[in-house]
Amino acid sequence: MGKGSRTRQAILKRASTLASRVGLEALSIGRLAEELDLSKSGLFAHFQSKEALAVQVIEFASGAFVEQVVKPGLAAPRGEPRVRALFERWLQWSRAGSGKGGCVFVSLAAELDDRPGPTRDRLARAQREWLGVLAGCFEVGIAEGHFRKDAEPAQFAQDVYGIYLSLHHARRLLDDPKAEARARSAFEALLAAAGPAKRRRRRPEAR
Amino acid sequence: MGKGSRTRQAILKRASTLASRVGLEALSIGRLAEELDLSKSGLFAHFQSKEALAVQVIEFASGAFVEQVVKPGLAAPRGEPRVRALFERWLQWSRAGSGKGGCVFVSLAAELDDRPGPTRDRLARAQREWLGVLAGCFEVGIAEGHFRKDAEPAQFAQDVYGIYLSLHHARRLLDDPKAEARARSAFEALLAAAGPAKRRRRRPEAR
Numbered sequence: 025m026g027k028g029s030r031t032r033q034a035i036l037k038r039a040s041t042l043a044s045r046v047g048l049e050a051l052s053i054g055r056l057a058e059e060l061d062l063s064k065s066g067l068f069a070h071f072q073s074k075e076a077l078a079v080q081v082i083e084f085a086s087g088a089f090v091e092q093v094v095k096p097g098l099a100a101p102r103g104e105p106r107v108r109a110l111f112e113r114w115l116q117w118s119r120a121g122s123g124k125g126g127c128v129f130v131s132l133a134a135e136l137d138d139r140p141g142p143t144r145d146r147l148a149r150a151q152r153e154w155l156g157v158l159a160g161c162f163e164v165g166i167a168e169g170h171f172r173k174d175a176e177p178a179q180f181a182q183d184v185y186g187i188y189l190s191l192h193h194a195r196r197l198l199d200d201p202k203a204e205a206r207a208r209s210a211f212e213a214l215l216a217a218a219g220p221a222k223r224r225r226r227r228p229e230a231r
Numbered sequence: 232m233g234k235g236s237r238t239r240q241a242i243l244k245r246a247s248t249l250a251s252r253v254g255l256e257a258l259s260i261g262r263l264a265e266e267l268d269l270s271k272s273g274l275f276a277h278f279q280s281k282e283a284l285a286v287q288v289i290e291f292a293s294g295a296f297v298e299q300v301v302k303p304g305l306a307a308p309r310g311e312p313r314v315r316a317l318f319e320r321w322l323q324w325s326r327a328g329s330g331k332g333g334c335v336f337v338s339l340a341a342e343l344d345d346r347p348g349p350t351r352d353r354l355a356r357a358q359r360e361w362l363g364v365l366a367g368c369f370e371v372g373i374a375e376g377h378f379r380k381d382a383e384p385a386q387f388a389q390d391v392y393g394i395y396l397s398l399h400h401a402r403r404l405l406d407d408p409k410a411e412a413r414a415r416s417a418f419e420a421l422l423a424a425a426g427p428a429k430r431r432r433r434r435p436e437a438r
Contacts, residue, residue: 045345050256125345134341137403138252138332148404155405182397182413189400190393196344197355198362206389217420 032070035060036084039077045125047135048078048143078143085128086150093117094157103168104215106161111211114188115204118195130192155181162218171218183214239277242267243291246284252332254342255285255350285350292335293357300324301364310375311422313368318418321395322411325402337399362388369425378425390421 025033038060043051053074057064071077093113100109121127129151136144159177166175187210194203232240245267250258260281264271278284304317328334336358343351366384373382394417401410 047254047256047342049254131341133400133404134338135254137400144404148406151400152405178409179413179416182401182407182410183394183417185400186393186395186397186417187390188393189396190389193340193344193358193392193396194389197340197351198359199355200389202385203389206386209386210390210393213424217424 033084035062035067035070036080039081040085040088040128041124043078043081043125044121044128044131048081048132049135051078051081053077075141075143079146081128082132082143082146082150086153089117089129089150089154092120094154098157098161102161103165104170107158107165107215110158110161111184115191115207118188118192119204126196127192130189155185158184169220171215172220175218180214180218184211187211187214240291242269242274242277243287246288247292247295247335248331250285250288250332251328251335251338255288255339256342258285258288260284282348282350286353288335289339289350289353289357293360296324296336296357296361299327301361305364305368309368310372311377314365314372314422317365317368318391322398322414325395325399326411333403334399337396362392365391376427378422379427382425387421387425391418394418394421 035056039051039056042056042059051074053067053071054064056077057067060067071080093110093116097106097110097113100106118127125131129147132147133151136147155178159181162171162175162180163177165171166173166177187207190210191203191207194200194206242263246258246263249263249266258281260274260278261271263269263284264274267274278287300317300320300323304313304320307313307316325334332338336354339354340358343354362385366388369378369382369387370384372378373380373384394414397417398410398414401407401413
């Protein structure tokens, strides 16, 4: 990585943290230049426009998410263990962001959902890809016999997303210390309900 | 209601819709005056400061939520029917907002979670009250024998919140036409899992 590229990465890292705190709308090139103690013209040379910066912030965050969550999660054995590993890494991602404005995707989703344009499109694509990974790994789990044949991967993905969003909400807005423990319980309940009928029926006795 | 009070309500209604679209940070008194074609000084007379306006926007939205969701929901028979009625009204609230910036509470939660101050406190209080209503009605359902004795009301509330947030995300950011159907399925699964053991164990055969 050349010096220019390293500088760009450093700027995007800072921009991504800032965006999760104040939003993309408030993330002007001027404000970013001030935070980074760089010249505004220097930043313009890197990003040209506010919108180009916003799209690249999402690309940067998506790249970090793939490295920290998707890749290590996919390294786990196929089926239920992989689904669990992805969720575990995702919780780590949520915790890592929690001192710094929270998960950048949650912040930006609420901000961009009614602002049509390339930035919203890029974010929606990133989110669909991640839901697709969750659904795909769950589907493999069905093929492996870890989950019921009639379980629906897209339903599972939307459900897990809800657990994650609710954790973010309870932890960050409500300062609820039990938020993560409840998210884990919800995830276990979801897997238990998706388990094959035999295991499911055995659960009440196993408690 | 006097003329001054009606004007104030009309301003707050518009401000609440605008806040759910652009956020409270971007909701300046100047911008609101422009949207409403009122003088900036007139608006200042009503709200004094941007922060006072923000707090009152949340109070206004909370009042509307109580009228449209909480009160009619609580009118249903205690226990499971009441929990269902609250969820149904909540879905209506979500749909009603969906052409106009979405649920104002979801938008503001993501914006305010890391902005300490009276506005965030007011929002957090409103959200805790609503989660408390959900948990309280669920608890009555346990007493009525509609739900398991060992089910946890606070867990239920966080879980239902997740279903709602994920619906908002899938519908508004991802334009997923199945979002609401999946939210309903998730809610049914949650109630089924919370049901008394006898009913739960009978479920696989009943399918």
